[in-house]
Ligand SMILES: [Ca+2]
């Protein structure tokens with residue numbers, strides 16, 4: 001599956017390429033399930049393994065750099081999620097990721113869904 005994305009100039013931490021991303025906080029709202037939380041955790045762990053950046057979960061999206069939620073987007077199929085971000089001076093300030101709550105897949109395909117989400121989260125957050 002091809003995922004369209006574009007590279008932006010901004011990054012976490014210092015805006016200079018090749019420098020540490022620092023500690024980035026994230027939080028989920030109450031629409032995120034435990035299974036989804038595990039996928040998000042796994043994605044951040046994988047990202048930290050290969051990049052000089054740390055992620056810390058915090059209790060509230062009011063205090064987080066990256067926010068996750070499930071939202072009604074376009075129903076089953078097509079759009080799986082959307083993301084937005086803000087930055088200033090080449091430094092990312094915040095990001096939000098919304099998964100489409102209309103994409104309810106069967107339990108047998110849950111691992112595929114999680115894998116897809118993992119890739120999607122990694123891709124979108126890495127490229128922002
Ligand atoms: Ca936030």
Ligand SMILES: [Ca+2]
Pocket residue numbers: 073074075076077078079080100102103
């Ligand atoms: Ca959808």
